[in-house]
Amino acid sequence: MIPILGLAAGVLLGLLFDPTVPLWLQPYLPIAVVAALDAVFGGFRARLDRIFDAKVFVISFVSNVVVAALIVFLGDQLGVGAQLSTAVVVVLGIRIFGNAAAIRRHVFRA
């Protein structure tokens, strides 16, 4: 319940305040969001699997975001930022799809 509430509140706050993303953060924010979404899907799946662990969730959430941002940052430094962020999004997307499939199996038994 807490994650759903947090998500809803966060979306509401974001729409309400509508802050400007600082320039240095702009390349990383979308990647970070996708990485965090992956962590949330993983957590949801773990909950359905009844192996959810708050500590694991928090650490995976933070490390996902940090690693994704780091990869993009490294890519930018190497001059392949666009390609690496595409790669990160693709990998995270695959993971999200895999987790979503597991969740689907739990929810719909199919």
Next chain:
Amino acid sequence: MTTTPEPEGAEAAPPPPARPRRPWWRRRGPRAGALIGVLTLLLGFALAVQVRNTDTDQVLAGAREEDLVRILEEVTSRGQRLREQIADERAALRQLTSSDSRSAGALEEARLRADELGVLTGTLPAVGPGLRLTVRDAGGTMRVTDLLDTIQELRGAGAETMQVDGVRVGLSTAVTGQPGALLLDGRPITAPYEFLVLGDPQNIETALNIPGGVVQSLTGRGASVVVTQEAELLVDAVRPREEPRYAAPDDD
């Protein structure tokens, strides 16, 4: 209980075996719950902000270096094209303006030329230095050929335009009639014949007075000729303008 292979996130850590199994919703403390709440709140916040930012036209600020370079190149080339267009238009404007002034100059020149031609053909009054030639002819010695000779002599000596007894002499002036009843362009002229001639007075007088010339031949047959140079003479008789009926200007 799960049939899937390894879960893909690190979330699938095995439950700590030491602890007694509890329902999953009891397994986290209030601190962990708060942390999860904060993290998901951050996620929602970032999500909304990112969506908003992508919505609004700040795509450029978030674009990567190579994209920016491409966009910059596009903008630069478009600016280049626009600058070339401006240069073309400026050149066209300059050309139009200069051709305008050129045609104004040409018009002025044409007016000047029309005036000169009007003086020469006799359609405009003329003023300038010249001489007055008076032929007193009591006995009707002035024949058509004499008058014609006089006019030709004056022309040959550089007379630019002239009038005889108030009749302007032009290119197509006809001399007809009988001695004593001469007609110039069909209009009668009577003695004393008064020629008003515009041209170099000295040259013309010299030409008139050469042996065997006009003055000698006329005085030899009883007429008296008086030539006076004038610094300023007005030739005010005009001829009607003649439109050529057959000849047209060659524009080439």
